[in-house]
Amino acid sequence: MAVVVGFIPTPVGFDALDTARTAAEERGGPLIVVNVVRQGDEQDPRHASEGDLDAAADRLRGSAVRVDIRQESSEDDIADVLLDTVEREKAELLVIGLRRERDVARHLLGVTPQKLLLSAPCDVLVV
Template identity: 70%
Template sequence: MAVVVGFIPTDVGFKALAAAREQAEKRGGPLIVVNVVRVGVASDPRHADDQQLEIARDELRQATMRVEIRQENTEDDISDVLLRVVEEEHAELLVLGIRRQNDLARHLLGLTVQKLLLSSPSEVLVV
């Protein structure tokens, strides 16, 4: 079964990528890496550039399963894009990285993560 990871080019994003690779190898399924680019929001640090996507590819070169890296452009909510990919791929697991910048942030989740936790038809692993 497929594993989908919502990838952002940060330390947390690369930790989520590593966890997703491990899970995909355990489950024997493909790994679908998705970086969502919001149309009209060019300066968003969650958008991966070509160099960052190449670093992600390098991290996954030795993977034992099929790996697909997608960059999805959308005007929709990021969570809607990830949910669509999970459904299209019949994914068994969605992997997300969250930022924990301070003690308060550890107890609160962003709206995107909350929506994905509540709406995903698959299991969700938060890294």
């Protein structure tokens, strides 16, 4: 069954990528890696450059499952893009990274992780 990972080019994002790879290999894959670029906000550090996407591909090279790396450009909410991918791919698991520098006690969860946890039609693993 498919595993989808929301990828951002940060240490937490690469940790999520590693976790998703392991989960996809345990399930027989494929692994769908998605980086969402919000139109009109191209300078957002969550947007992966071509070099970041190459680094992700290098990290996943030799995986025991098929790997599909996508960069989706959308005006939609990041969570909506990931949820659409999960549904389209009939994913069994969604993996996301939670940025640790946030004051989790104060915010509990950001809007995007909260929406994904409450709306995903599959299990969600937060790294």
